[in-house]
Amino acid sequence: MTGLLPDVGNCGEPPSSLLIIGKPVTQSLSPLIQNAAIAAAGINAHYDRLEVDATELASVLHRCARDGIAGNITMPHKEAAHATIQRLTVLAHRIGSVNTFWVERGELYGHNTDVEGALATIRALVPDQLTNRRVAILGAGGSAAAVLFAVHIAGCTDIHMHSRTPSRGSAIAARVNVPVHLAESALDAVRGAALVINATPLGMRDDDAMPVDAAVLDDSCAVFDLVYRRGETAWVRVCRARGLPAEDGLRMLVEQGAAAFRAWYGRDPSLEAMWNAVR
Numbered sequence: 001m002t003g004l005l006p007d008v009g010n011c012g013e014p015p016s017s018l019l020i021i022g023k024p025v026t027q028s029l030s031p032l033i034q035n036a037a038i039a040a041a042g043i044n045a046h047y048d049r050l051e052v053d054a055t056e057l058a059s060v061l062h063r064c065a066r067d068g069i070a071g072n073i074t075m076p077h078k079e080a081a082h083a084t085i086q087r088l089t090v091l092a093h094r095i096g097s098v099n100t101f102w103v104e105r106g107e108l109y110g111h112n113t114d115v116e117g118a119l120a121t122i123r124a125l126v127p128d129q130l131t132n133r134r135v136a137i138l139g140a141g142g143s144a145a146a147v148l149f150a151v152h153i154a155g156c157t158d159i160h161m162h163s164r165t166p167s168r169g170s171a172i173a174a175r176v177n178v179p180v181h182l183a184e185s186a187l188d189a190v191r192g193a194a195l196v197i198n199a200t201p202l203g204m205r206d207d208d209a210m211p212v213d214a215a216v217l218d219d220s221c222a223v224f225d226l227v228y229r230r231g232e233t234a235w236v237r238v239c240r241a242r243g244l245p246a247e248d249g250l251r252m253l254v255e256q257g258a259a260a261f262r263a264w265y266g267r268d269p270s271l272e273a274m275w276n277a278v279r
């Protein structure tokens with residue numbers, strides 16, 4: 001039976017071994033930021049990468065439960081981890097995706113800290129409430145669900161989502177239980193938006209198309225790209241050149257990592273150490 005935890009922050013034995021599980025994971029900066037936070041806190045632990053195929057996920061998580069290993073889940077396994085892990089926090093249950101896990105009394109617990117990370121970036125870009133303002137979300141995967149809930153918490157009631165596979169957009173809106181307008185195109189979604197969020201992987205590779213043409217965005221539109229890479233993404237650079245406030249996914253990465261650290265160790269990490277590691 002799925003257990004819903006009301007709270008996070010007291011997850012038993014502090015882990016000495018942690019993993020980021022995904023495929024691919026070579027590009028992940030999580031080991032860098034978490035090992036920096038662990039060292040700054042004087043904790044005797046290590047955080048590694050583990051590339052895992054979808055078919056191996058359940059057995060790898062089973063081994064983590066047996067050996068007391070905590071960690072993070074990244075794409076493409078966040079939704080599968082939600083389906084596999086029995087004990088979920090209320091947030092992970094609602095979002096339908098798990099990016100953080102730990103072991104308590106031999107049982108695996110799943111949580112979602114992407115919401116906290118996304119909210120930190122939204123508040124940095126748009127400090128005022130989003131009430132009566134339009135927000136566009138591009139993409140409808142595991143992270144789009146967390147972004148949708150963060151936008152809802154930030155007070156927005158006019159959310160437009162475009163996804164390549166429309167059924168994924170409606171499924172997310174139903175699962176997160178937040179009303180969404182499903183747009184037929186990215187252009188329709190971003191029209192008149194005060195904030196546009198890219199939750200697709202577009203921009204990870206040099207030859208990727210832009211999530212949407214910066215020229216069509218409103219002059220006061222803020223831009224949040226979940227993708228991060230050395231030297232920022234091309235979309236963030238083009239939007240800034242247009243004079244729009246724009247951020248890549250680095251703040252979200254650090255803030256979701258800080259929330260995961262709090263769940264594992266019950267205390268705040270050094271954000272300074274985490275930022276220094278990625279800068």
Ligand code: NAP
Nearest residue numbers: 075139140141142143144164165199200201226249252253
């Ligand atoms: P996901 O579950 O695989 O979902 C990706 C979404 O993007 C799906 O809606 C997918 O559409 C769409 N998509 C994929 N390729 C596309 C393309 N070429 N053109 C248009 N749409 C496309 O991935 P995710 O976990 O949500 O992650 C999405 C991105 O966010 C990744 O780049 C990830 O690195 C980044 N991310 C960053 C952070 C952070 O902390 N900064 C946290 C989480 C995720 P289909 O359904 O049609 O495939």
